[in-house]
Amino acid sequence: MIIDGKAVAADIRGRVGEAVTALRAEHDLQPGLAVVLVGADPASEVYVRNKGKQTVEAGMQSFEHRLDVDTDESTLLALVEKLNADPAIHGILVQLPLPDQIDEDKVINAINPDKDVDGFHILNAGRLATGQQSLVPCTPAGCVILARRALGDLSGLDAVIVGRSNIVGKPLAQLLLKENCTVTIAHSRTRNLEDVCRRADILVAAVGRPNMILGDWVKPGACVIDVGINRIEGENGKTRLVGDVDFASAEKVAGSITPVPGGVGPMTIALLLANTVVAACAINNIEAPDLFK
Secondary structure: OEOOHHHHHHHHHHHHHHHHHHHHHHHOOOOEEEEEEEOOOHHHHHHHHHHHHHHHHOOOEEEEEEEOOOOOHHHHHHHHHHHHHOOOOOEEEEOOOOOOOOOHHHHHOOOOHHHEOOOOOHHHHHHHHOOOOOOOOHHHHHHHHHHHHHHOOOOOOEEEEEOOOOOOHHHHHHHHHHOOOEEEEEOOOOOOHHHHHHOOOEEEEOOOOOOOEOHHHOOOOOEEEEOOOEEEEOHHHOEEEEOOEOHHHHOOOOOEEOOOOOOOHHHHHHHHHHHHHHHHHHHOOOOOOOOOO
8 A cells, every 4th residue: 555645635735724714714813824944945945835835725824034044043033033923923934954053943942832833842842742732743743644544543553763853753753652652763873773673563764864774674564654855866867756765675565655755745734734723723712623634
């Protein structure tokens, strides 16, 4: 089974659009998402453009702020403070990575945690880790939804996450624990990594190394979620996108697997929109719909 992230993301965006329509009709509330891009990284440019397009398509307001690559930290922090105070904006996302002269942690933690739709603020990370209500990082949330779509109830399953980043690995572990999985976080220092991977009912690759996880690392019938997006040189000098999993060998063993592209990637923006709706509802004391199915 190839897990179609595009189709699942389209379903979520459809439900987001319905929720936005209801909020506008019943509460005169139009959720607003502000995205800040510092510099002109080509991949970030495409990502920000897609976010803006899909935000508008869902019926929300989109606010884009583009700053020069040499923008200093104080200027960016002043912009974040302005967005925090703007009642039309319910979600704030500062596109990462930031230039070297800017402290990413300082910027992330300057965002009002109630508008932190990336779920990276230390308060949201702490709430997630302690099982409290929080805004959840979009990519990990997308991984869990795709695993549930493939497997149904995840309770009792062994999950192995290869990668321990604050953006994917650590929050994903918390979300899988919430699903009653038994969770292992593996990384570059893990001994006998192949053997650790082979015991996973759910294997998540989030290391940023192209085709690292091979088919013989996969337990027969396992659900494989590939978070990696790596650009490599293919035939005739053309570049192509591949994941952290060697798809050709893994798909012969796995029970279900996400492709790259078209797997986890589309889920990230869909859940960013969902988080913006959740944030708008929370800020206005409105019960939020469940958009994370």
